[in-house]
Amino acid sequence: MKDNLGNPLHLTSLNHISLICKSVEESMGFYTKVLGFVPIRRPDSFDFDGAWLFSYGIGIHLLQSEDPEIMPKKREINPKDNHISFQVFLYS
Secondary structure (H helix, E strand, C coil): CCCHHHCCCCCCCCCEEEEEECCHHHHHHHHHHHCCCEEECCCCCCCCCEEEEEECCEEEEEEECCCHHHCCCCCCCCCCCCCCCCCCCCCC
8 A cells, every 4th residue: 555645634435425406305316216325314403405315335415506596407418517427237
């Protein structure tokens, strides 16, 4: 293993990603029903809408946009935009 000179905080893994959503409820449907993530308890101290999901060793925090109407509509995938990618195994 390399010296930790390039890793002064001793990072070991990614804890979670946060995604701002037009609708947390609709986004939860996709992440739970299509991808198999499970809702987990979120701290009661947050004063904004959102949901925490977990599966496959990955945490996803969905955050409700403060103004969903001004969020850009995404009609196609742009590989140069913010995104998350999952590795999948296809059964044959």
